[in-house]
Amino acid sequence: MGEIGLYLHIPFCVRKCAYCDFLSFPAGEEMKKIYASALIREIRGYRNAAEDSKVTSIFLGGGTPSLMPVRQLRAVFQAIYDTFPVDKDAEITMEMNPGTVNEALMSFVFDSVNRVSLGMQSAVDEELVTLGRIHTFEDVRKSVELLRESGVKNLNLDLMSGIPGQTEASWARTLSAAVSLGPEHISAYSLIVEEGTPFFRMKEEGSLVLPDEETERRMYTMTRDVLARSGYAQYEFSNYAREGFRCRHNIRYWKRGDYLGFGVGAASLFRGSRWSNTRDVDEYIRLSPDPGALVRGMERLNKRAEIEEYMFLGLRMTEGVSSAAFREAFGVEIRDLYGDVIDRQIRSGLMDEPKEGTFRLTDRGIDISNVVLAEYLLD
Ligand code: SF4
Structure with missing residues (x-):
């Protein structure tokens, strides 16, 4: 379950x-x-x-x-x-x-x-x-x-x-x-x-x-x-x-687990899809007997978007992201995609590897997180 x-x-x-x-x-x-x-x-x-x-x-x-x-x-x-x-x-x-x-x-x-x-x-x-x-x-x-x-x-x-x-x-x-x-x-x-x-x-x-x-x-x-x-x-x-x-x-x-949002404008991420309810409260009330009719912006996430989001959110957490969890989630090695970025950020003191295969931002990295996280966008 x-x-x-x-x-x-x-x-x-x-x-x-x-x-x-x-x-x-x-x-x-x-x-x-x-x-x-x-x-x-x-x-x-x-x-x-x-x-x-x-x-x-x-x-x-x-x-x-x-x-x-x-x-x-x-x-x-x-x-x-x-x-x-x-x-x-x-x-x-x-x-x-x-x-x-x-x-x-x-x-x-x-x-x-x-x-x-x-x-x-x-x-x-x-x-x-x-x-x-x-x-x-x-x-x-x-x-x-x-x-x-x-x-x-x-x-x-x-x-x-x-x-x-x-x-x-x-x-x-x-x-x-x-x-x-x-x-x-x-x-x-x-x-x-x-x-x-x-x-x-x-x-x-x-x-x-x-x-x-x-x-x-x-x-x-x-x-x-x-x-x-x-x-x-x-x-x-x-x-x-x-x-x-x-x-x-x-x-x-932050770990991109499944959630369902109820109510006007509420967002959901469920079984690989993301959507939000209508932001118009009158419409929300009128259409509420048919939850499917409330949905706006249904999006089936592609793997690239999921990986980027996984890194942005995962690196917000001080425990960081682990290679093993990444492999299990996406079936690829984190270093195959981000090896260069990770090495560069470790050399610059923006990231560390507290135990083998776990990467997290240092205090310096958090201070300039906008710049640091942007490097995890895939081309
Ligand atoms: S107006 Fe906005 S910030 Fe203020 S209490 Fe309501 S939801 Fe919170």
């Missing part, structure tokens, strides 16, 4: 953050109800498609899943358990926005979820205002307290560096505040100014003052050092965990 992960997209947010280009928007209670019914129809439509796949991770993302009423969350989960064999040890993550964590959610969290990912972003309230977040750092602290009281034993905090106006000192404050909350996992991403967002428009107008590249690099190094000293091992460019708490769902993405 193959293993599979499920992603459920909940597109609702209280309001849009200034940097956000995710598929999310504010919605009323009626819309949430209608959307949950569509999600259930879509999930149930997969009854015969993946019955021989065991679900080992579920990720409830968004948007803000914690905005969904508990009754609807329960109904969606019932549809999952009716449709798929879910492993009893499956990792089940729910994303939450600190401004929306409340007592009413906790019964669902207690019996349906075993990992919570909380969007803290910063410990500095002025930075949270700049980002357009709906919460303060005090809300983060209270949310963590409530989640712990409710029995959550696997907690991630999402942090963001590169915020307009952020300094090395304020980033240090955020890191130390995050560590003091005692999460099992920390994700630290750097802000990307995406087209179509208010930040993008401000950048075009010249009114967005971002930390310069050198400061960003020092923040990245600081993140690695502070978190390592606090017991969080880096296992991916932006992800750090205490022993035994790496995110199994995200590792599946």
Whole structure:
């Protein structure tokens, strides 16, 4: 029986953050109800498609899943358990926005979820205002307290560096505040100014003052050092965990394992094909009785694209890629395709070989990963 992960997209947010280009928007209670019914129809439509796949991770993302009423969350989960064999040890993550964590959610969290990912972003309230977040750092602290009281034993905090106006000192404050909350996992991403967002428009107008590249690099190094000293091992460019708490769902993405995405705009990679659902929520709701009609951009991956993706994603992980796994996945030797690149990068100190046949980027390699990874494109 193959293993599979499920992603459920909940597109609702209280309001849009200034940097956000995710598929999310504010919605009323009626819309949430209608959307949950569509999600259930879509999930149930997969009854015969993946019955021989065991679900080992579920990720409830968004948007803000914690905005969904508990009754609807329960109904969606019932549809999952009716449709798929879910492993009893499956990792089940729910994303939450600190401004929306409340007592009413906790019964669902207690019996349906075993990992919570909380969007803290910063410990500095002025930075949270700049980002357009709906919460303060005090809300983060209270949310963590409530989640712990409710029995959550696997907690991630999402942090963001590169915020307009952020300094090395304020980033240090955020890191130390995050560590003091005692999460099992920390994700630290750097802000990307995406087209179509208010930040993008401000950048075009010249009114967005971002930390310069050198400061960003020092923040990245600081993140690695502070978190390592606090017991969080880096296992991916932006992800750090205490022993035994790496995110199994995200590792599946990086290792190109199978996953099915449900909900508007959700992406899937399943048995060598990749597709996304329509990004139009009205269309999603209308077509949800026929999951096949939701599919956009179905693509059968060719071997070359799969190999390139395997290297890009695999080298993001600090364990790197192994020759044996590569051979098993593609039936060719990694050195036959990439021997020259690997040797050159090892000579330049961008890559090392911690044990024979395993290749990973060094800290220097990670610092200039855009350039380093581009060398794994096949001609
Ligand atoms: S809470 Fe997340 S998904 Fe919602 S608007 Fe902000 S960044 Fe986007």
